[in-house]
Amino acid sequence: xxxxxxxxxWPFRTAPxxxxxxxxxxxxxxxxxxxxxxxRMSLAPRSSLYVMWANFGMGKTHALYHLAxxxxxxxxxxxxxxxxLPRQAKGFIDVYRAVAAALPMDRLAESLxxxxxxxxxxxxxxxxxxxxxxxxxxxxxxxxxxxxxxxIARQWLTAQVGIPRSALNQIGVSxxxxxxxxxxxxxxxxxxxxxxxxxxxxxxxxxDEFQRVGQLRARIMTETNVSLHTYFNAxxxxxxxxxxxxxxxxxxxxxxxSEELRSRADPEMLTFDVFSPDQALExxxxxxxxxxxxxxxNPFFPFTxxxxxxxxxxxxxxxxxxxxxxxxxxxxxxxxxxxxGGPDGELRIQHASKYLEDPNLSxxxxxxxxxxGVGDE
Amino acid sequence: xxxxxxxxxxxxxxxxxxxxWHPWGIVRICGTEFTASDYPECLDRDDFxxxxxxxxxxxxxxxxxxxxxxxxxxxxxxxxxxxxxASRWERAMISDALTQELRAHGRPLHYTVLARMLSxxxxxxxxxxxxxxxxxxxxxxxxxxxxxxxxxx
Numbered sequence: 001x002x003x004x005x006x007x008x009x010w011p012f013r014t015a016p017x018x019x020x021x022x023x024x025x026x027x028x029x030x031x032x033x034x035x036x037x038x039x040r041m042s043l044a045p046r047s048s049l050y051v052m053w054a055n056f057g058m059g060k061t062h063a064l065y066h067l068a069x070x071x072x073x074x075x076x077x078x079x080x081x082x083x084x085l086p087r088q089a090k091g092f093i094d095v096y097r098a099v100a101a102a103l104p105m106d107r108l109a110e111s112l113x114x115x116x117x118x119x120x121x122x123x124x125x126x127x128x129x130x131x132x133x134x135x136x137x138x139x140x141x142x143x144x145x146x147x148x149x150x151x152i153a154r155q156w157l158t159a160q161v162g163i164p165r166s167a168l169n170q171i172g173v174s175x176x177x178x179x180x181x182x183x184x185x186x187x188x189x190x191x192x193x194x195x196x197x198x199x200x201x202x203x204x205x206x207x208d209e210f211q212r213v214g215q216l217r218a219r220i221m222t223e224t225n226v227s228l229h230t231y232f233n234a235x236x237x238x239x240x241x242x243x244x245x246x247x248x249x250x251x252x253x254x255x256x257x258s259e260e261l262r263s264r265a266d267p268e269m270l271t272f273d274v275f276s277p278d279q280a281l282e283x284x285x286x287x288x289x290x291x292x293x294x295x296x297x298n299p300f301f302p303f304t305x306x307x308x309x310x311x312x313x314x315x316x317x318x319x320x321x322x323x324x325x326x327x328x329x330x331x332x333x334x335x336x337x338x339x340x341g342g343p344d345g346e347l348r349i350q351h352a353s354k355y356l357e358d359p360n361l362s363x364x365x366x367x368x369x370x371x372x373g374v375g376d377e
Numbered sequence: 378x379x380x381x382x383x384x385x386x387x388x389x390x391x392x393x394x395x396x397x398w399h400p401w402g403i404v405r406i407c408g409t410e411f412t413a414s415d416y417p418e419c420l421d422r423d424d425f426x427x428x429x430x431x432x433x434x435x436x437x438x439x440x441x442x443x444x445x446x447x448x449x450x451x452x453x454x455x456x457x458x459x460x461x462x463a464s465r466w467e468r469a470m471i472s473d474a475l476t477q478e479l480r481a482h483g484r485p486l487h488y489t490v491l492a493r494m495l496s497x498x499x500x501x502x503x504x505x506x507x508x509x510x511x512x513x514x515x516x517x518x519x520x521x522x523x524x525x526x527x528x529x530x
Contacts (some may be wrong), residue, residue, distance in 0.1 A: 088523065214484070248484075249483070
């Protein structure tokens with residue numbers, strides 16, 4: 001808590017933080033769009049695919065965390081799962097590993113129990129597991145109290161390699177999940193299990209950093225696209241898929257997706273482009289208001305509006321205005337002001353100017369992440 | 378280098394000259410070398426004054442320049458240079474387009490994706506994946522981040 005600043009927590013974060021998923025500042029049209037998309041998903045049983053494009057530092061990962069938060073609070077029939085496309089995927093199996101590791105095991109177990117209570121025979125014979133009966137056995141192993149079986153089952157479900165045959169026998173599975181076809185079948189069965197029993201229940205699978213497919217070999221890129229559209233086709237209901245990608249030009253989205261995936265994508269695309277100075281100012285006041293300990297007459301407190309404008313102008317004359325840059329610079333100014341014993345009054349124009357004086361301040365500030373080659377936001 | 382023995386006078390069997398060339402644009406006549414970026418101006422202009430020439434193509438004991446004296450030599454040299462310059466120009470165009478695409482995208486990309494971008498956005502270049510990887514590999518303007526993935530150097 002920062003009572004001197006009238007803030008319950010430090011508001012400026014430069015890396016996405018799940019705990020801050022509830023926060024949304026500025027860009028109210030986008031906020032409405034996110035809410036509307038979730039409501040559309042929760043109303044219609046059909047599966048849907050959305051593409052999210054964001055320019056650098058525009059907060060796409062935060063937007064996904066915010067979507068997950070909205071699912072938890074406003075649309076409980078949507079079950080959000082956040083996964084990141086691996087940096088150097090060797091095939092769709094690596095994408096599956098990332099998704100499977102993020103699936104909620106407790107919900108899968110609950111669904112399995114529910115299904116088992118209505119099915120008098122062996123669970124692996126249930127039609128839901130027709131595509132991959134071994135999944136039922138692995139999940140049954142997860143429900144038991146035997147830690148060894150639980151550990152083997154989790155490794156198997158997340159397609160780990162090198163599980164010995166004797167271990168597979170212990171949990172009653174016949175083979176490993178080893179290729180793209182296995183991965184699609186497994187993912188399909190798991191998705192159906194998570195949504196069984198309620199036609200409005202949906203798995204909202206958010207795959208972040210999807211732009212990484214643009215750095216994969218052509219064969220792997222094609223396999224990833226084909227597998228995703230096969231998975232989407234196999235789940236005509238109960239699935240919401242968001243593919244989130246970040247690069248400098250929106251028009252490049254088409255080069256990341258196959259025609260089949262593009263044709264399945266919703267016409268409404270989620271986009272996050274750079275701020276105008278007014279939008280940046282609104283972002284700052286919105287952000288601060290969500291951390292207030294008590295009401296304040298000055299929406300920018302501890303900053304004055306003039307100080308905010310100086311900081312925004314400083315960024316705007318050197319680079320484009322992005323939430324990340326705003327967070328960086330506002331945090332820098334506020335931290336320095338505090339170090340100098342500032343919280344006695346307001347952070348004014350002269351303070352902001354003083355802390356922004358250093359000509360080397362923006363030396364490392366570049367758009368994108370090309371300096372590290374394949375890094376990400 | 379490919380080479381060809383060239384005879385000034387078909388009746389005089391003692392006068393043979395060595396004409397060597399490389400398709401990348403290197404020409405050597407009797408040991409004097411010039412390239413597609415640095416070549417005698419007379420190849421471009423007929424009215425060029427030989428006094429200003431920095432290349433020495435004179436045959437010892439004789440006056441005059443090989444290029445002036447033997448139109449066939451001159452034509453061959455010109456053909457080699459024009460071929461190299463056209464190919465260099467194409468490579469420069471591809472290189473510029475690749476730089477433009479990478480800069481706008483803002484992230485490193487696999488060459489196959491870049492080839493698709495160029496095919497769609499710069500159809501006049503009529504590039505193949507092989508030409509794209511060739512330019513990316515050979516140009517100092519690009520660097521490889523991981524196998525097949527390139528970014529601006």
